[in-house]
Amino acid sequence: MTIVVPVYDDLPGLERCVEALLETVDFSVDRVLLANDVGPNVDAIERRLLELVADHPGFEYTRNERNLGFVGNCNRAVLELDRTGNDVLLLNSDTVPLPGFLDEMTAVLAEDDSIGVVCARSDNATIASFPYARRNPRANLAPRRTRELHGRVKYLLPRFSLAPVAMGFCFLIRRETIDRFGLFDEVFSPGYGEENDFCLRINEHGYTAALANHALVLHTGSTSFSGDRGPTLRLEHERILLERYPFYGGAIALFLSRYRDAVDVFADAFLPDDDAVRVALHLPAEVDGAVVTRVRSVLAAAPEHMVITLIVARSQLRAARQAFPGALIAVGGRPRQIFDVAVALGALTTFGQLSMLNANAPRWVLVDPIPQDVRWSQAVTHHRANAIDRILRRFENETLPWQDGKSLVEAIETAARTEIDPTALRARWHAVTDIAEATGLLVHRAQVSMRRLAALTFGARNPRIVARIRSITGRG
Incomplete structure (x- = not known):
């Protein structure tokens, strides 16, 4: 294995990375190539790097004659300087690889010849981030938290997950794909999006990317491009990606x-x-007087440690805000927030409501589900809702009739203390998602809209305006 570390700036981060490599890499098998791309502090960084690695036989150091940018630096290191024929790991200099990461990544690469690229999990790596969805998105995610959580659940996860792309911060590439397809397209120079293009390009020839779920590499991120340059490059290069790969x-x-x-x-x-105890309280489609009374009763009975978010239909948002001033309210739930418990306050009558409940929490509490009626007239009228109810009952933690807010709060507390069963959770997740996709409720488009492309073009030209809009709308 050849580990290529592209070097530009950020000496403290680089020191942490090299020190971690010294502790985690088996140099009887693997080697490290430090590729200095002549950043603003090139001489100081060079001196310190040479101090760190000294005469260590597992390290090789090289310095470009001029700055090539991240893409050019990686291409030169992999295509020109490394003549070993090894598989290649591109490792950002602002990472801290943890023990065992390389063994896990190479094991995943060896699982199947169709796996062309592997990346580790991280505290800061978009879709490879761990955890990806948060119970409290407003809280800072400390590296210590990621390490603790990953240690707790990594062996509950499959060894790897196939994904459309792998993240470039820790990018293990099968040498065969480099020999056949080259490496990064210079159109993405100096950086951003080049690794996604590579993954999608080789995927058209039968190779796929994988996330190594048992490997963890901490990542600072966004240290190379300051000011408006980073957002501009991201948006410009995302537009190129979507034009090349509309899906x-x-x-x-x-x-x-x-x-x-x-x-x-x-x-x-x-x-x-x-x-x-974080709770998603799903309200019925119509927020009438009876619903308002029930919700107020629950909010009044909730102890201080119970954080309740009311999940409402968009059409009911104004009415909910008026009825429950000061309450946390979300339309359909936040896509990157999960809860400990989801509560259906009343019968769910649409599959959209069921799908939303599925995405919100690993535990369900149902209040006043659809009554079992023996009359055929009612069975015919409500057959779709009854089918949804049967799915709900298969996976719920508790079903109870409405009594009062205190009784429901006690049921929520009990559910929150229930250990999550991974097998049952997977069965529920796949059952609901499969139905949602099969019925057309959940649609993944194979084409990109002209509006999206135009928005990316505008954003690349006006990054500060876009950042301001996102901060106002809460979509940053």
């Missing part, structure tokens, strides 16, 4: 909704990082 957005959505393991989806709930 790319749909592929990412399909991975997140279907191909991630269910334990991965709800990982943050397996080892909570606070004492709060």
Whole structure:
């Protein structure tokens, strides 16, 4: 294995990376190539690097004659300097690889000849981030938290998950794919999007990317491009990706909704990082007087450690805000937030409601589900809702009739203390998702809209305006 570390700036991060490699790499098998791309502090970085590695036989150091940018630096190191024929790991200099990461990644690469690229899990790596969805998205995710959580659940996860792309911070490439297809397209120079293009390019020839779920590499991220340059490059290069691969957005959505393991989806709930019980309280489609009375009763009975978010239909958002001032309210739930318990307050009558419940939490509590009626007239009228009810009852933690807010709060507390069963969770996740996709409720588009491409073009030209809009709308 040849580990290529592209070097530009950020000396403290580089020191941490090299020190971690010294501790984790088996140099009787693997070698490290440090490729210095002549950044703003090139001489100081060179001196310090040579001090760190000294005469260590497992390290090779090279310095470019001029700055080539991340893409050019990687291409030169892999295509020109490394003549070993080894598989190649591109490892960002702002990473801290943890023990065992390389063994796991190489094991995944060896699992199947069709796997062309592998990346590790991380605290900061978009779809490879761990956890991806959070119980409290407003809280900072410390590296220590990622390490603790990963240690708790990694062996509940499959060894790897196939994904549309792998993340470039820790990018293990099968040498055969480099020999056949080259490496990064210079159109993505100096950086951003080049690894996604590589994954999608080789996928058209039968190779796929994989996330090594048992490997963990911490990653600082976004240290190379300051000011407006980073956002501009990201948006420009995303537009290029979508023009080349119109299905790319749909592929990412399909991975997140279907191909991630269910334990991965709800990982943050397996080892909570606070004492709060976070609850998604799903309201019926119509927020009438009876519903308002029930919700107020629940909110009044909830103890301080119970954080309740009301999940409402968009059409009911204004009415809910008026009826429950000061309450946490979300339309359909936040896509990157999960909860400890989801509560259906009243019968769910649409599959959309069921799908939303499925995405919110690993535990379900049902209140006043559809009554079992023996009259055929009612069975015919409500057959779709009855089918949804049968799915719900198959996977719920508790079903109870409405009594009062205090009784429901007690049921929520009991459910929150129930250990999550990974096997049952996977069965539920796949059952609901499969039906959603088969019925057309969940659609992953194979084409990108002209509106999306135009928005990316505008964003690349006006990154500050886009950042301001996102901060106002909460979509940053």
